Amino acid sequence: MENSNPRRLRAADADRERVASAVQAAGGEGRLTLEEVEDRLGAVYATKFTDELAELTSDLPRQRPPREFAPLRHRAFRVHLVVAVALSVLLIVRWVASGVPFFWPAMPMFWLAVSLGLHARVRGFRRGGATAVPY
Structure with a gap:
């Protein structure tokens, strides 16, 4: 069975999109090369669990939420x-x-x-x- 740890949470499409936008933003800022962005985006959409998503952005700064009055x-x-x-x-x-x-x-x-x-x-x-x- 794939999920040997019953506490692992499956990633939702919204989770993948959030991480994909963070990876794309990092590429736009020049923190990642084009190849790294492509590799990470491929990995983002191939992930099944949330802990795998966290590993893909662990070396990137956290995104700030949009400012709102x-x-x-x-x-x-x-x-x-x-x-x-x-x-x-x-x-x-x-x-x-x-x-x-x-x-x-x-x-x-x-x-x-x-x-x-x-x-x-x-x-x-x-x-x-x-x-x-x-x-």
Whole structure:
């Protein structure tokens, strides 16, 4: 029988694709030669178990997850952002219509930006993660 160790996990297609993209990225960065990429990709698609996949990328740096601004996932923050932008546009239109020589909307727009920053920070910590990705 092929699987002498009952604790070995069979690799899924998603596992193979994840490792194949890591190998291709390493080739694109110049960490692997074209021949090495071809050899490893052939081995990736021929593997049956996850521990074999791990061996194919053990000498490569780990890929970082894509950066995402976490508060944008939250509806309340998106509403806050839309309201802040709408108010800023309204303030600028009022300033243009008033003919005042100095840009008085700067201060209210500053406080709108501060409120957005605080909201983003609170949303990040409330969900258990920071708003900035530490890389």
